[in-house]
Amino acid sequence: MAAITIRPATAADLDTINEIYNHYVLHSTCTYQTEPETIEARQAWFANHGPPHPITIAEQSGHIVGWGSLSRFHARAAYGRTVENSVYVDPNHHRRGIGRALLADLIDRARQLGHHTIIAGIDAEQTPSVAIHAALGFEQVALLKEVGFKFDRWLHVIYMQKML
Numbered sequence: 001m002a003a004i005t006i007r008p009a010t011a012a013d014l015d016t017i018n019e020i021y022n023h024y025v026l027h028s029t030c031t032y033q034t035e036p037e038t039i040e041a042r043q044a045w046f047a048n049h050g051p052p053h054p055i056t057i058a059e060q061s062g063h064i065v066g067w068g069s070l071s072r073f074h075a076r077a078a079y080g081r082t083v084e085n086s087v088y089v090d091p092n093h094h095r096r097g098i099g100r101a102l103l104a105d106l107i108d109r110a111r112q113l114g115h116h117t118i119i120a121g122i123d124a125e126q127t128p129s130v131a132i133h134a135a136l137g138f139e140q141v142a143l144l145k146e147v148g149f150k151f152d153r154w155l156h157v158i159y160m161q162k163m164l
């Protein structure tokens with residue numbers, strides 16, 4: 001299998017980031033967004049991620065096959081060294097180690113940036129997502145019942161956390 005490389009995202013990647021993400025908006029509960037992200041909103045998101053909160057791209061054979069990010073967990077200042085991670089892999093490239101490479105890299109970057117802990121908020125139905133976080137050392141610390149409503153049903157959210 002061709003090598004997976006991880007690099008910081010640039011503005012030129014935003015269309016592909018959105019294309020991958022919007023597949024999950026429309027077809028899954030792994031994001032609670034219900035309408036596709038616009039390119040304008042994606043550009044604002046990119047502009048708001050400064051150096052402490054990297055956005056990364058996974059490439060294989062010159063193609064973007066996934067992306068990851070670290071975001072502020074909460075706007076209040078005292079949460080400053082707590083980050084929330086996202087990882088989205090092109091659905092045509094699942095189970096080839098891309099998610100693992102992206103998440104392991106985000107954990108390394110978070111440590112190097114001096115963050116203290118990473119939190120992942122995961123829809124409880126998303127077995128692949130729960131499994132990948134557990135595989136990389138995250139532990140479930142909370143279950144919030146029926147906090148989401150999508151596709152005509154109530155959804156539970158699991159919080160998983162890794163101390164760095």
Ligand SMILES: CC(C)(COP(=O)(O)OP(=O)(O)OC[C@H]1O[C@@H](n2cnc3c(N)ncnc32)[C@H](O)[C@@H]1OP(=O)(O)O)[C@@H](O)C(=O)NCCC(=O)NCCS
Nearest residue numbers: 030086087088089094095096097098099100128129131132
């Ligand atoms: C979750 C997701 C990122 C996994 O990416 P991936 O590239 O397919 O995963 P990998 O091949 O790197 O798998 C790494 C580990 O995750 C777990 N895993 C991944 N997919 C799984 C599945 N369908 N069922 C069970 N475990 C799974 C396994 O532990 C796997 O290790 P293994 O292959 O040695 O068994 C991908 O399914 C995805 O993009 N899902 C939609 C978005 C999402 O839910 N993101 C996470 C929330 S931020």
